[in-house]
Amino acid sequence: MKSFDIITLTMLTLAVGAVNADMGNWKDLYTERGKDAFVNKMKEPYIKYQNEEKNPLRSPSVRSFINKLKASNKKKMYPVMLVTALLGAQLEAKLDRKSVPYFYCKKKSKWELIWVNIEDFLPFIIDCWEDNIKLKYDAVTHVYSPAAEGVQVRVRTGIENIRFIDPSGLLKSLTGEYNTIINALESIGYQQNKNLIAAPYDWRVGADSYYLPNGIFHNLKKMIEGAYANNSNTPVVCVAESLGNPVLTLFLNTYVSEAWKAKYIKSYIALAGVFAGAGQTVAGVLSPILDGLPDFIDPNIIRTLARSFGSIAWLFPNAKYWKDYVFLSTPTRNYTASDIGALLEQQSLHGVYEMYLNNKDLTTLQAPNVTVYCWHGIGVKTPNIFQYDSDNFDQKPKVIEVDGDGRVPLPSLQVCRRWKDEQSQPVSYRSLPGVTHVGILSNERVVLDILSVATGGQPFSD
Numbered sequence: 382m383k384s385f386d387i388i389t390l391t392m393l394t395l396a397v398g399a400v401n402a403d404m405g406n407w408k409d410l411y412t413e414r415g416k417d418a419f420v421n422k423m424k425e426p427y428i429k430y431q432n433e434e435k436n437p438l439r440s441p442s443v444r445s446f447i448n449k450l451k452a453s454n455k456k457k458m459y460p461v462m463l464v465t466a467l468l469g470a471q472l473e474a475k476l477d478r479k480s481v482p483y484f485y486c487k488k489k490s491k492w493e494l495i496w497v498n499i500e501d502f503l504p505f506i507i508d509c510w511e512d513n514i515k516l517k518y519d520a521v522t523h524v525y526s527p528a529a530e531g532v533q534v535r536v537r538t539g540i541e542n543i544r545f546i547d548p549s550g551l552l553k554s555l556t557g558e559y560n561t562i563i564n565a566l567e568s569i570g571y572q573q574n575k576n577l578i579a580a581p582y583d584w585r586v587g588a589d590s591y592y593l594p595n596g597i598f599h600n601l602k603k604m605i606e607g608a609y610a611n612n613s614n615t616p617v618v619c620v621a622e623s624l625g626n627p628v629l630t631l632f633l634n635t636y637v638s639e640a641w642k643a644k645y646i647k648s649y650i651a652l653a654g655v656f657a658g659a660g661q662t663v664a665g666v667l668s669p670i671l672d673g674l675p676d677f678i679d680p681n682i683i684r685t686l687a688r689s690f691g692s693i694a695w696l697f698p699n700a701k702y703w704k705d706y707v708f709l710s711t712p713t714r715n716y717t718a719s720d721i722g723a724l725l726e727q728q729s730l731h732g733v734y735e736m737y738l739n740n741k742d743l744t745t746l747q748a749p750n751v752t753v754y755c756w757h758g759i760g761v762k763t764p765n766i767f768q769y770d771s772d773n774f775d776q777k778p779k780v781i782e783v784d785g786d787g788r789v790p791l792p793s794l795q796v797c798r799r800w801k802d803e804q805s806q807p808v809s810y811r812s813l814p815g816v817t818h819v820g821i822l823s824n825e826r827v828v829l830d831i832l833s834v835a836t837g838g839q840p841f842s843d
């Protein structure tokens with residue numbers, strides 16, 4: 382443990398000084414009143430977002446469809462499994478640490494939320510949070526584990542915990558959350574843990590760990606088989622968002638057999654799939670840029686964490702798919718997806734490089750051979766190309782935006798379109814103008830169509 386030395390004291394004073402300018406008396410910071418002031422400050426950018434948010438369940442067309450389904454006693458109800466996004470599952474940690482990096486960090490705790498608990502972003506506390514949520518990687522065993530000793534982390538399971546990642550509701554714009562879809566399904570009679578199943582997973586780890594004996598794929602398979610059995614042998618409708626799509630596609634393409642899929646999977650609803658990666662992931666490990674994260678979080682902390690998460694390395698753009706597309710440029714070089722490995726080595730990012738090597742061939746762009754409904758936003762500016770003034774990647778690059786859903790560039794979202802020609806099972810594909818990566822989960826058409834597909838119907842607008 383670092384002692385309370387003069388450097389720490391100076392940093393404390395400087396940092397508190399900066400906070401002080403915005404938030405009144407710094408001595409209040411750790412009182413309830415001080416915390417409220419801090420949290421209120423953090424809320425500001427989100428109040429606008431929340432005010433603009435629409436509740437599709439109030440729309441007349443959704444209400445009348447719900448009433449029709451409720452009244453019908455002949456409707457089928459296929460079990461529905463919801464697979465979460467990047468950042469999209471709540472994580473909790475239990476601490477029993479011998480030492481901590483700063484004197485103000487907790488050494489012991491019961492199981493407590495660490496993703497997302499907005500108070501973890503308080504000045505200083507964020508340093509403790511970084512240390513607890515960071516991963517280390519063993520490239521031989523493919524195991525991702527907490528970087529610090531004495532830290533255990535697990536995923537909060539169950540439908541209630543995938544409504545919001547942030548129970549305070551402040552960080553709603555960060556990732557897609559299933560609250561609206563859960564409410565819609567429950568309103569027509571779906572029951573949690575009976576025919577409505579949550580499949581959250583640790584979104585920090587790389588795909589190479591999914592195959593481990595108690596890994597994500599083992600759990601997914603058991604969950605789908607359980608949902609099937611618990612509902613009189615009825616096949617399951619799987620819904621996935623964002624990172625959940627490469628996860629589910631890889632599962633369907635490599636972990637289970639064709640016969641297994643024919644038996645257990647009714648259909649697969651792919652929402653905003655980041656099927657072939659995105660340029661932001663590479664820029665995010667190289668440079669202190671914030672991808673849609675609130676700017677009260679230090680971008681250097683986010684970069685450190687991104688460098689420790691295998692999921693980010695897995696989401697680097699797929700070289701076979703993007704070919705000679707230039708994601709990064711400096712005055713002396715252009716970098717395509719095939720240059721990423723060499724660039725990581727040149728930047729001495731050995732840890733990221735190892736994760737990249739073990740994950741880069743685990744992306745399957747191949748048709749999954751199940752009935753697919755693939756829907757995503759389009760026409761939203763999406764950062765995907767990063768131009769640097771020099772060969773120093775520590776500086777912020779100029780960001781070029783391309784078409785996409787705000788987070789995922791269009792070509793990556795569109796991979797599923799090719800499946801129409803590659804499989805005999807039906808593929809329904811649709812792009813939704815102006816619908817964002819996060820907004821898709823509360824989009825009226827999407828909600829209507831999920832209700833229809835889950836009850837054995839077709840999407841409305843097909």
Ligand SMILES: *[C@@H]1O[C@H](CO)[C@@H](O)[C@H](O)[C@H]1NC(C)=O
Nearest residue numbers: 574575578604605607608611
């Ligand atoms: C199936 O039902 C059993 C008994 O109620 C329950 O323990 C199990 O979690 C259920 N499985 C799924 C996947 O819902």
Ligand SMILES: *[C@@H]1O[C@H](CO)[C@@H](O)[C@H](O)[C@H]1NC(C)=O
Nearest residue numbers: 633634639748749750804805
């Ligand atoms: C899907 O089916 C096609 C034949 O229709 C087959 O060539 C392909 O290998 C199958 N894909 C998987 C993942 O099994």
Ligand SMILES: *[C@@H]1O[C@H](CO)[C@@H](O)[C@H](O)[C@H]1NC(C)=O
Nearest residue numbers: 707710711712713714715716
């Ligand atoms: C990078 O690509 C752009 C556009 O194709 C080109 O104009 C430029 O000369 C290239 N830069 C280098 C250093 O090769």
